Amino acid sequence: MTIGWHFDNSYSKLSNNFKEEIKPTPVDNPELVILNKELANNLNLDFSKIDKKKLSEIFSGNSLPEGTKSIAQAYAGHQFGHFTMLGDGRAVLLGEHLVNKNKRFDIQFKGSGKTSFSRGGDGRAVLGPMLREYIISEAIHALNIPTTRSLAVVKTGEKVVRESLLQGAILTRVATSHIRVGTFQYIAATQNIDDLKTLVDYTVDRHYPEIESSKTKALDLLNLVMEKQCQLVIDWMRVGFIHGVMNTDNMAISGETIDYGPCAFMDYYDPKTVFSSIDKFGRYAFSNQPSITKWNLTRFAECLLPLIDKNQNKAIELATNKINSFEKKYQEKWLNMMKNKLGLFGVDKKDEFLIQDLLTWMHQKKVDYTNTFCHLMGEETQNEKIYEDKYFQDWKKRWNERSTNNNNSREKNIKLMRSVNPIVIPRNQKVEEALEEANLNNFKLLNQLVEILNKPYTKQENISIYQIPSILNEKYQTFCGT
Ligand code: AMP
Ligand code: MG
Numbered sequence: 398m399t400i401g402w403h404f405d406n407s408y409s410k411l412s413n414n415f416k417e418e419i420k421p422t423p424v425d426n427p428e429l430v431i432l433n434k435e436l437a438n439n440l441n442l443d444f445s446k447i448d449k450k451k452l453s454e455i456f457s458g459n460s461l462p463e464g465t466k467s468i469a470q471a472y473a474g475h476q477f478g479h480f481t482m483l484g485d486g487r488a489v490l491l492g493e494h495l496v497n498k499n500k501r502f503d504i505q506f507k508g509s510g511k512t513s514f515s516r517g518g519d520g521r522a523v524l525g526p527m528l529r530e531y532i533i534s535e536a537i538h539a540l541n542i543p544t545t546r547s548l549a550v551v552k553t554g555e556k557v558v559r560e561s562l563l564q565g566a567i568l569t570r571v572a573t574s575h576i577r578v579g580t581f582q583y584i585a586a587t588q589n590i591d592d593l594k595t596l597v598d599y600t601v602d603r604h605y606p607e608i609e610s611s612k613t614k615a616l617d618l619l620n621l622v623m624e625k626q627c628q629l630v631i632d633w634m635r636v637g638f639i640h641g642v643m644n645t646d647n648m649a650i651s652g653e654t655i656d657y658g659p660c661a662f663m664d665y666y667d668p669k670t671v672f673s674s675i676d677k678f679g680r681y682a683f684s685n686q687p688s689i690t691k692w693n694l695t696r697f698a699e700c701l702l703p704l705i706d707k708n709q710n711k712a713i714e715l716a717t718n719k720i721n722s723f724e725k726k727y728q729e730k731w732l733n734m735m736k737n738k739l740g741l742f743g744v745d746k747k748d749e750f751l752i753q754d755l756l757t758w759m760h761q762k763k764v765d766y767t768n769t770f771c772h773l774m775g776e777e778t779q780n781e782k783i784y785e786d787k788y789f790q791d792w793k794k795r796w797n798e799r800s801t802n803n804n805n806s807r808e809k810n811i812k813l814m815r816s817v818n819p820i821v822i823p824r825n826q827k828v829e830e831a832l833e834e835a836n837l838n839n840f841k842l843l844n845q846l847v848e849i850l851n852k853p854y855t856k857q858e859n860i861s862i863y864q865i866p867s868i869l870n871e872k873y874q875t876f877c878g879t
Contacts, residue, residue, distance in 0.1 A: 400455075401442045404464035405501070406492040408574075411599065414584070414592050416468040421458030421489045422510025422520065424565070426554025429453045430524070430840060431531060431847070433548050436571065440548075441496050456549040456569050458489070458506050465491040465504075469512035473586055474579035474646025475696055477680055482586070483579060483646050484514025487522060490575060501603065503575050508553070508567040521557045524550075524566040525832045526876075528843060530657040531568060532831065536823045536850040537654055542632040543625075544654040545572040564836065572653060576600055578697045579646030585700035597704060604651050615704035619719055623694050625652025627723065630690045631730045634683075635738065636819055637663035637766045641673040641875060643681050643689045645696050659875035662822045664866040666759035666766040672825075672875045687731075691723045737817045738770055739796060740810030743803040751795060758788055765866040770818040774811055776856075779865050819853035821860055825867040 409416065429452045437444055444452060454460040461467070469485035476483075489512070491504045507530075508522025531547040538544050553565035576596075584592050597615055601608055608617040629652050633640065640647070641659035649655040659673035668684030676682070681689060698705075698716040706712035735752045736742075745751075759769055768778040773796070783789075800810050823846070831842040849863055867873055 400444060400447065400462070401440075402462040402464060403495040403498075404462065404466075404492040404504075405495050406464075406466040406468075407501075407599075407603075408470070408490065408503075409466045409468045409492065411595065412592070414471070414587060414589065415580075415596075416470050416490075417484075417513045418466070419469050419489060419512050420461070420467050421506050421567075423459045424457050424553035424555055424567070427453040427457030427459060427551045427567075428554060429456060430528070430550045430552055430566070430835065431843065432456075433531075433535065433546070435851075436546050436548050439496075440494060440502060440571070442494075452549075453551050456506075456551045457553060457567055458491075458509050462491065467491050469514055470575055470580065471514065471583050472577050472579035472646055473583040474577070474644050475582075475693075476644040476646070477676075480582070482583065483516075484583070485512055486515040486518050487512075487520040488570075501573070503570075503572045504548070505570045505572065505575060506567050507570055508565065519557065521553070521555070521565050522567065523557050523559060524552055524564040524836060526658070527566040527568040528832055528835055529828065530570075532828055532843070532847060532850065533657050533660055533823055534570075534654070535847060536853070537638065539851050540632075540636050540819055540822075540853050542636070542638075542654060543629060543652050545570050545649070547571070572649070572655065573651045574600075574603055574649070575655070576603075576650045577646050577655070578648045578650065578693055578700075579644075580650070581697060581700040582645060590703055593700070593704060597701070600650055613705075615701040616715055616719065619694070619698050619701055619705075619716065622650055622652070622697060623719065623723060623726075626690050626694060627726050627730060628652065629654065630686050631727070631734050633686060634731065635734050635817060636822060637666075637683070639663060639670060639672060639681070639683050640686065641671075641676065641681055643686065643693065645693045648690075648693050648697075661825055661828075661873070661875050662767075664765050664767075664825070665763040666756060666769075667763070668760070672873055674874045674876050687727050691720065691727075694723065695720050734817070737813055739773070740800060740814040741803075742805050742810070742813070745799060745802075748799070751792075751799060754792055755796075758786075758792060762786065767819060767822050768864065768866065770814065771820055771864075774814045774818060776820060779861065815854060820856065821849055821853050821863045823850055824863060824865065825873050826865075827863055 467489045471484045473482045488507045489509045493501045494504050511520035527550050534544050534547050548569040548571050550568050555565040556562045557565040584596050605621050611617045647656040661672040663670045670683045671679045702712040772778050772784050831846045834842045
């Protein structure tokens, strides 16, 4: 009865400056809540012959797969702009599972007990937030956006003390790695240049082997990470995703979306949208995400300076030039992305005005972002009346003229739109509903929601209730859920 694990633990072979060797703390009475069979399949893992009790033992960390050498990883981070030494305070990396001998995936338990990085925390996680990460990360994946994945969630059978007593849970997270901007900040803060070189080499080997023999490796790495992060934030803007806590420890060097805490999707279009209860000043508001990405990349660049050039002034100049190219890159990508959303081919000087005018109208009239693009694709939405608005009708005429002036068929335009505009997104009230039910041991809504969000670009039957803009809207708040 083999599951198919193939662990190789390259990160655990790095010196103790990078990590602490530690095992998950066993839990009382684990019970599997959800298992991602499709992901398991992609990872060449077969759990079909394992009974639920044994699965619960596996995904709680009570029974560790052979070949793991578990660690807690060290990292630091700017949290809301303030630098702190952090590390896996409630997570343990089991190791790296190899698929077909060459694809490497971190398998991590989140909520697995205390480590030396716990800083007074209990090392545990709560059922609601872990299921929330499962739902949203898998939705983001289905939206074709790079992200860590969720393989399973178990309840631990233990209570966790928060504002009240809550059900403990562990999420099994899969990532191409958990190396963060904060990992570089941690090593840079120790001022050990050999460790910094080791980290750069390790990261390049794992994520960017194409620059392995470059003479300007550190600068090239900055460039590639910038490309990836720029594309990532463009994808978030495309679907209206608000990460909510873009601290540097929550930015992965791989370019995957990581650490789903108070994240949520925007309903009606408002650039200032913030859902997180702790984001008092809107630092991580929807429209701030690109500039925060640049801010975080600047922190990354600072870590790399000693390896960019021995002459510090030269290093700063090189890094600054690179970082300053972010806006232009972002603007270009953004325009392209929005043109795709509107099914526009070719170049027209007025495109930017056309896009801005639509956004301004949505903002002023509080119109749903996702549904507006659905309406333009000819999908019936929950509130068709709003699109009878005179200003919108005039705008639509301009859009139609622009769409047809490049000799492309309506079918071709719509096909492009359908590839980038989701029909369903995780609506806040639907997520909350599923989590509330799950808390009461009823997982029907959870499973239904996960299934529907798995095909966001496909027309599905009976999904209108998943397309209603949040009734919770302005009052809606998300919490970090630690
Ligand atoms: P997060 O909000 O999940 O990005 O976590 C930020 C930092 O706080 C990380 O270093 C976590 O390991 C740590 N942390 C969060 N919750 C806990 C907890 N319950 N116990 C210990 N450390 C925690
Ligand atoms: Mg984090």
